[in-house]
Amino acid sequence: MTHWFHRNPLKATAPVSFNYYGVVSGPAASKICSDLRSSRARLLELFTDLSCNPEMMKNAADSYFSLLQGFINSLDESSQESKLRYIQNFKWTDTLQGQVPSAQQDAVFELISMGFNVALWYTKYASRLAGKENVTEEEAKEVHRSLKIAAGIFKHLKETHIPKLITPAEKGRDLEARLIEAYIIQCQAEAQEVTIARAIELKHAPGLIAALAYETANFYQKADHTLSSLEPAYSAKWRKYLLLKMCFYTAYAYCYHGQTLLASDKCGEAIRSLQEAEKLYAKAEALCREYGETKGPGPTVKPSGHLFFRKLGSLVKNTLEKCQRENGFIPNPSQKRW
Numbered sequence: 001m002t003h004w005f006h007r008n009p010l011k012a013t014a015p016v017s018f019n020y021y022g023v024v025s026g027p028a029a030s031k032i033c034s035d036l037r038s039s040r041a042r043l044l045e046l047f048t049d050l051s052c053n054p055e056m057m058k059n060a061a062d063s064y065f066s067l068l069q070g071f072i073n074s075l076d077e078s079s080q081e082s083k084l085r086y087i088q089n090f091k092w093t094d095t096l097q098g099q100v101p102s103a104q105q106d107a108v109f110e111l112i113s114m115g116f117n118v119a120l121w122y123t124k125y126a127s128r129l130a131g132k133e134n135v136t137e138e139e140a141k142e143v144h145r146s147l148k149i150a151a152g153i154f155k156h157l158k159e160t161h162i163p164k165l166i167t168p169a170e171k172g173r174d175l176e177a178r179l180i181e182a183y184i185i186q187c188q189a190e191a192q193e194v195t196i197a198r199a200i201e202l203k204h205a206p207g208l209i210a211a212l213a214y215e216t217a218n219f220y221q222k223a224d225h226t227l228s229s230l231e232p233a234y235s236a237k238w239r240k241y242l243l244l245k246m247c248f249y250t251a252y253a254y255c256y257h258g259q260t261l262l263a264s265d266k267c268g269e270a271i272r273s274l275q276e277a278e279k280l281y282a283k284a285e286a287l288c289r290e291y292g293e294t295k296g297p298g299p300t301v302k303p304s305g306h307l308f309f310r311k312l313g314s315l316v317k318n319t320l321e322k323c324q325r326e327n328g329f330i331p332n333p334s335q336k337r338w
Contacts, residue, residue, distance in 0.1 A: 003130035003143075003197070004309070005190055006241035008297045010047055010124075011117050011174065012099070014091040016040060016110075032067060039064040043114065047121050054125065054146060061118050068114075071107035082107070094174050095120070096234040096297055104167050112161050116174055119153035122146045123187060130194070137198075144194045151187035154180055172230055182226045182238075189219035189245065196252070206259035213252035220246035237296030244287035244303065248312065251280035255316050258323060267327035274320035281316050284309075 018033040018040075043060045046052045071088070074080040084107070091103040092113040126146040129139050158180040162169060169175035196212045224242035227235045258273035288303040303309055 002133060003193055004303055005127040006298050007124055007127055008095040010120055011095060012093040036067045039067060047117060057121055068111055102173060106166060108161060108164050112157050112175060115153055115157050119150040122150035140194050140198060144191050147187045147191040151184050154184045178226050182223045185219055185223040189216050192216045206256040210253045210256035213249045217246045217249035237294045237298045240287055240291040240294050244284050244291055247280050247284035251277045255319055258319055262323055267323055270323045274323055277316045281313055
């Protein structure tokens with residue numbers, strides 16, 4: 001099953017030379033600085049390289065972060081921080097606030113910002129893979145795995161590294177708690193979308209699919225609520241995506257709940273459930289149009305034309321018609337179901 005996911009742009013950064021003449025001396029130290037410079041450049045290149053896969057990304061990220069640790073932690077393995085932590089100024093833009101950079105003279109800020117981009121790369125890789133026409137079982141697993149990795153990175157940054165910043169994260173910027181939490185929840189919701197698609201392909205019980213869809217809709221609602229206090233100029237498009245996915249998966253839940261009711265010979269209740277699915281699908285369709293018209297970070301697309309969206313519309317229509325036919329089939333008055 002093909003998917004469509006909204007993605008905010010990657011963070012951009014200013015070049016860093018890691019040249020510390022008069023501070024760092026000796027061949028070994030110069031080699032480390034040279035390796036830092038080249039490993040950082042390599043990692044930044046991979047973010048936009050469409051041929052990059054998770055193994056390449058992991059190796060490049062591990063290489064850079066292992067070297068950067070020397071600027072954060074003391075080499076004698078004590079709890080002391082490195083004397084080099086505040087030697088270099090790092091500049092990074094924001095995924096929502098465009099090309100307005102934030103700067104901190106702190107290697108922890110660099111670790112968090114680069115780690116944030118690595119997490120974003122995993123979400124973008126998952127999106128590219130999931131958007132294919134025919135997603136194989138192995139590719140679906142890779143999408144699910146990538147989204148879980150991204151969520152884990154965001155969570156680790158939020159809980160372990162961001163609290164160590166000397167300068168607190170600015171409100172409405174990437175490293176603020178609300179935004180990090182929204183990214184985590186979105187990854188969880190999208191990973192569950194893959195689970196739902198797999199459950200449908202394997203023809204699992206409609207009741208299970210309905211429960212998963214309802215839980216997914218709740219994830220999207222929670223993510224939207226997390227962003228509700230942000231400046232609309234930056235968050236409006238992202239929130240439209242979260243709301244349309246919430247309506248979409250609530251419609252899915254009602255649709256499959258209707259199938260469960262129909263199987264239990266409860267045609268009247270099944271019809272009401274499908275009519276609710278129809279309303280929610282129409283609401284999601286309207287939100288798709290609004291998403292396409294809303295300015296802000298993210299792609300300019302028409303989600304309502306995407307295969308994943310059209311398939312639900314057909315499913316709701318066909319299931320409702322089936323319920324109505326079943327309800328209209330009345331052998332005798334005592335067996336009337338509506």
